Amino acid sequence: MPKINPGRLLSELKHFAQFGAYQTGVHRPTYSKEDMHSRRWLAQQYEAAGLQAHIDGVGNVFGRPRPERRCLLIGSHAESENHAGWLDGALGVMYGLEIARTFAETPDCAGLAIAPVAWADEEGHYVSLLGSRSFIGDIDQAEIDRAVNVHHGLPLRDALHAAGLAxxxxxxxxxxxxxxxxxxxxxxxxxxxxxGNLIGVVTNIVGLWQYSIVFRGIQNHAGTTRMAIRKDAGVAAATLAMAIADRFPKVARPRSVWTTGRITLDPGAPSIIPGKAEMLFQFRDPEMAVLERLDAALKELVEETAIRTGCPAEIERTEAGKPCHMDPAFQAAIEHAAARHAPGAYVRMPSGASHDAQVVAGKLRAAMLFVPSIGGISHHWTENTNDADLVLGCQVLADAAETILRGES
Amino acid sequence: MPKINPGRLLSELKHFAQFGAYQTGVHRPTYSKEDMHSRRWLAQQYEAAGLQAHIDGVGNVFGRPRPERRCLLIGSHAESENHAGWLDGALGVMYGLEIARTFAETPDCAGLAIAPVAWADEEGHYVSLLGSRSFIGDIDQAEIDRAVNVHHGLPLRDALHAAGLAxxxxxxxxxxxxxxxxxxxxxxxxxxxxxGNLIGVVTNIVGLWQYSIVFRGIQNHAGTTRMAIRKDAGVAAATLAMAIADRFPKVARPRSVWTTGRITLDPGAPSIIPGKAEMLFQFRDPEMAVLERLDAALKELVEETAIRTGCPAEIERTEAGKPCHMDPAFQAAIEHAAARHAPGAYVRMPSGASHDAQVVAGKLRAAMLFVPSIGGISHHWTENTNDADLVLGCQVLADAAETILRGES
Incomplete structure (x- = not known):
C-alpha cells in the first residue's frame, strides 16, 4: 500500500505558500511572477520524482510517466485568488506531487503510473477554468485572443508573452x-x-450561472432634480437585489445559493444621480431543472424591476456551467479509502464551488475529495485546515488512486 | 445703464469651453493643465479689462479695480466636473468678465467697481468649495495638506505644486x-x-449633508456558503437603500432630495460574498429642522438594517452644510432687473445645489441668479442653455449690479 510522507507533504505545502506569501495566505494571480516561479518549481519537482515535466502554452504543468504509459491524472490549480488562502488549489497540486513521489518510492506500486498536474487560471483572473478547458479542447484561440485580465485589463496574450509562454x-x-x-x-x-466529518466524497459539482444585469436611469444633479422625476439606476439595482432576496427562497432548493458580488453605479459620484447600474449576479444548484427555474425567476424579476422603477434593463448570461456528476466507481474508491483511514468520519456531498474536475469530467472519468475548511472560510487569506486533516486527505486519495489503478490493470 | 455685449459674451463663453473640450461639454478637472490654462487666460482678460489680475495660492483668479476701491465681486467656479457641461461654473465666471468689461466701457458706470472672480474646486475634485472656503478663511493648511484627489488620489499639495501654485x-x-x-x-x-420662466431669483441654498455608511459582513465563497449562514454586506446595503426609499418620503418635505451616488462591494468579485459594502449617501433641504429629522431617520434605518441583516454598520457624516439665505436687498435688485428685461418670466426659488455663494455669504452680502437648463440636465456633457437665455441672464445681473452699487454710493 502506498504510504505518503506526512512531514514532506506539510513542509512542501508550506514551501509552496511562500510563492506570493501574503499575511497567512497567498497572493499569486495567474501568470504573475510568483505564479510562474511556482510553476517552474513544480516542473523541477516532477522531474526529480522521475517524471517528464512540461509547461504548456497556457501554463498547465504536467508530470508524465517515463516511459509513457496509461496513468491517473491527479492535481488542481496552482494560482490563487487575489489575497486569498494558501490551500485553495495548492492543496490538490501538492497531493498530486506527494502521491507521485510515494508511488515512485513504493516498490509494490511500481506498475502504477501517477501523472501530477497543475492547471492554470481556474480562478479566472483571465478566463475561469482556462487550463482545464484548454486541455479538453473547450477553448479556441479566438477566445484566448479576446480575453483580458478582469482586474486590470491586461490582454491574456500579453500576459502569456510576459510569462514566456508565447x-x-x-x-x-x-x-x-x-x-x-x-x-x-x-x-x-x-x-x-x-x-464532524474529515473527508467529503464529492458526488456532483453544481452548475454555476452568472449574469451581468444593467439598469439605465437618467444621470442628473443630485441636488436640483426633484425626487418625483428621477430615474435612478442605483435604486433600480437595490430594488432588484431585494426582489431576489424575497423571491428566490420560494423557487430555490435547500442547496441553491445566489450572490450579487459587485454593484457598479455610474458615474459613482456623491452628487450625481446614477445614470447606469451594473450588477454581477450568480446562482448555483446541482439540478439543471432548478437552474432553469431560477433563470426564469431572475428574468421575471429584472423585467418587473425595470417597469417598477422606469429604468430599462439588459440582462446577459455570461456563464452557464452544467451540473456534473462524478464517476461512481471513483467515488466508491475514495469512500472505501476514507472508511479505512477515517471510519465514520466521511460523507458524500455535492460541491457548491466550480472545479477543474467538472471540466476534465467532460473527457475523462473524474472524482473529487474534500478536506475540511476551518470555520468554512474560503477566498480569504485566513483560510486554513488542520495539519492532521491535510495529511489524512492525501493518504485517502493515495489509497483511492491505488484502488483505481489496480482495477485498471 | 450698462448694456452688455451679447455677441462678445457668447463667443467668449464658447472660447472658454475650448479649455478641455469634451463632446459638446468640457472635461476640466481642478488644477489639470486645461484648468490652469483657462485660469491664466482669465487673468489676461481681467488685465485687458483694466483690472489688476491675481491668481492666489489655491488657484482663485481675482480681477481687482485699479485703483483699489470698494467693489462688487461677481463670479463662480472655473473648473468642471469630469466629462460634464460647458456652463456649470463657467457661466458665472464669464458673466463676471462681461459685466466688468461693460462697466469699464460705460461712462455712466465709471464710479462703479466690479471685481470678477473665478473660484477653484467648487466641484470638489480635492475639497468641495475649496476656493471660496479658502477666501473666507474657512480652511486651514492642515486640511489642505491632508486632502487628496477623490478620483485618483493625488495629494492636493502635489497638484498645487504641479500647477505652479506652491x-x-x-x-x-x-x-x-x-x-x-x-x-x-x-x-x-x-x-x-x-x-416657462427665464430667470430664477435664488432665495436660499439648501443644506447638504453627506454620509459614508459601511456594513461589515463575512467574506466567503459564493458557492459553498449556505444562504442560512451568510452575512452578506451587499445585501445589507441594498436593504438600507430600500428602507430609505420607503421611510424618507414620510419624514422629508417636498423640496428634500436624497441620493445614493456610489455603492462599493468589497472585494467585488462574482464568486465572493461581499465582506464589506460602502455607500455614499447624501440629502439636501432648505430647512435645518428637516435636515436634522432626516439625519435621525437615517441613523435609525442604518441601525435597524444592521440588526436585521446581522452586518454591523458604521455611519460617518462627512459634510454638514448649513442652509443659507441670500441677501434680501440683493434679491430685490435681481428681481427688479428681471421684471424690466423678462416681465412675468422670473420666479423666486431655492437652490437645490451647493454654490460658492453659500460660502461667501458667511462673510459678505450675497445673492444668486439662475438661468434655465434645457431638459434640466446637469453634471453631464449634454448640459445646455439657449443663447437668448444666456444673454438675458447676463443683462439682468449687470442691471442688478448697477442697482446694488448705486445704492452703496
Missing amino acids: GVPRSLVEPERYVGYLEAHIEQGDTLEAS | GVPRSLVEPERYVGYLEAHIEQGDTLEAS
Missing part, C-alpha cells in the same frame, strides 16, 4: 492515455466541520 | 473692501423650464 503549444487531452482524473480540494464551506 | 499665498477676504457678491449659474434642474 508560441508554446497547448497540450490537448488524448483520452486513451489517462485512466481518469482525481482532484482534492478544501471544502470552502462548513459542512464537514459542522458535521 | 508657495503662493492664499487671498483672504477683507470684508470692508467688498459691497457683496453676486453669482449666476445654470439652474441644473427643470423648475424654470417647466414653469
Whole structure:
C-alpha cells in the first residue's frame, strides 16, 4: 500500500505558500511572477520524482510517466485568488506531487503510473477554468485572443508573452492515455466541520450561472432634480437585489445559493444621480431543472424591476456551467479509502464551488475529495485546515488512486 | 445703464469651453493643465479689462479695480466636473468678465467697481468649495495638506505644486473692501423650464449633508456558503437603500432630495460574498429642522438594517452644510432687473445645489441668479442653455449690479 510522507507533504505545502506569501495566505494571480516561479518549481519537482515535466502554452504543468504509459491524472490549480488562502488549489497540486513521489518510492506500486498536474487560471483572473478547458479542447484561440485580465485589463496574450509562454503549444487531452482524473480540494464551506466529518466524497459539482444585469436611469444633479422625476439606476439595482432576496427562497432548493458580488453605479459620484447600474449576479444548484427555474425567476424579476422603477434593463448570461456528476466507481474508491483511514468520519456531498474536475469530467472519468475548511472560510487569506486533516486527505486519495489503478490493470 | 455685449459674451463663453473640450461639454478637472490654462487666460482678460489680475495660492483668479476701491465681486467656479457641461461654473465666471468689461466701457458706470472672480474646486475634485472656503478663511493648511484627489488620489499639495501654485499665498477676504457678491449659474434642474420662466431669483441654498455608511459582513465563497449562514454586506446595503426609499418620503418635505451616488462591494468579485459594502449617501433641504429629522431617520434605518441583516454598520457624516439665505436687498435688485428685461418670466426659488455663494455669504452680502437648463440636465456633457437665455441672464445681473452699487454710493 502506498504510504505518503506526512512531514514532506506539510513542509512542501508550506514551501509552496511562500510563492506570493501574503499575511497567512497567498497572493499569486495567474501568470504573475510568483505564479510562474511556482510553476517552474513544480516542473523541477516532477522531474526529480522521475517524471517528464512540461509547461504548456497556457501554463498547465504536467508530470508524465517515463516511459509513457496509461496513468491517473491527479492535481488542481496552482494560482490563487487575489489575497486569498494558501490551500485553495495548492492543496490538490501538492497531493498530486506527494502521491507521485510515494508511488515512485513504493516498490509494490511500481506498475502504477501517477501523472501530477497543475492547471492554470481556474480562478479566472483571465478566463475561469482556462487550463482545464484548454486541455479538453473547450477553448479556441479566438477566445484566448479576446480575453483580458478582469482586474486590470491586461490582454491574456500579453500576459502569456510576459510569462514566456508565447508560441508554446497547448497540450490537448488524448483520452486513451489517462485512466481518469482525481482532484482534492478544501471544502470552502462548513459542512464537514459542522458535521464532524474529515473527508467529503464529492458526488456532483453544481452548475454555476452568472449574469451581468444593467439598469439605465437618467444621470442628473443630485441636488436640483426633484425626487418625483428621477430615474435612478442605483435604486433600480437595490430594488432588484431585494426582489431576489424575497423571491428566490420560494423557487430555490435547500442547496441553491445566489450572490450579487459587485454593484457598479455610474458615474459613482456623491452628487450625481446614477445614470447606469451594473450588477454581477450568480446562482448555483446541482439540478439543471432548478437552474432553469431560477433563470426564469431572475428574468421575471429584472423585467418587473425595470417597469417598477422606469429604468430599462439588459440582462446577459455570461456563464452557464452544467451540473456534473462524478464517476461512481471513483467515488466508491475514495469512500472505501476514507472508511479505512477515517471510519465514520466521511460523507458524500455535492460541491457548491466550480472545479477543474467538472471540466476534465467532460473527457475523462473524474472524482473529487474534500478536506475540511476551518470555520468554512474560503477566498480569504485566513483560510486554513488542520495539519492532521491535510495529511489524512492525501493518504485517502493515495489509497483511492491505488484502488483505481489496480482495477485498471 | 450698462448694456452688455451679447455677441462678445457668447463667443467668449464658447472660447472658454475650448479649455478641455469634451463632446459638446468640457472635461476640466481642478488644477489639470486645461484648468490652469483657462485660469491664466482669465487673468489676461481681467488685465485687458483694466483690472489688476491675481491668481492666489489655491488657484482663485481675482480681477481687482485699479485703483483699489470698494467693489462688487461677481463670479463662480472655473473648473468642471469630469466629462460634464460647458456652463456649470463657467457661466458665472464669464458673466463676471462681461459685466466688468461693460462697466469699464460705460461712462455712466465709471464710479462703479466690479471685481470678477473665478473660484477653484467648487466641484470638489480635492475639497468641495475649496476656493471660496479658502477666501473666507474657512480652511486651514492642515486640511489642505491632508486632502487628496477623490478620483485618483493625488495629494492636493502635489497638484498645487504641479500647477505652479506652491508657495503662493492664499487671498483672504477683507470684508470692508467688498459691497457683496453676486453669482449666476445654470439652474441644473427643470423648475424654470417647466414653469416657462427665464430667470430664477435664488432665495436660499439648501443644506447638504453627506454620509459614508459601511456594513461589515463575512467574506466567503459564493458557492459553498449556505444562504442560512451568510452575512452578506451587499445585501445589507441594498436593504438600507430600500428602507430609505420607503421611510424618507414620510419624514422629508417636498423640496428634500436624497441620493445614493456610489455603492462599493468589497472585494467585488462574482464568486465572493461581499465582506464589506460602502455607500455614499447624501440629502439636501432648505430647512435645518428637516435636515436634522432626516439625519435621525437615517441613523435609525442604518441601525435597524444592521440588526436585521446581522452586518454591523458604521455611519460617518462627512459634510454638514448649513442652509443659507441670500441677501434680501440683493434679491430685490435681481428681481427688479428681471421684471424690466423678462416681465412675468422670473420666479423666486431655492437652490437645490451647493454654490460658492453659500460660502461667501458667511462673510459678505450675497445673492444668486439662475438661468434655465434645457431638459434640466446637469453634471453631464449634454448640459445646455439657449443663447437668448444666456444673454438675458447676463443683462439682468449687470442691471442688478448697477442697482446694488448705486445704492452703496
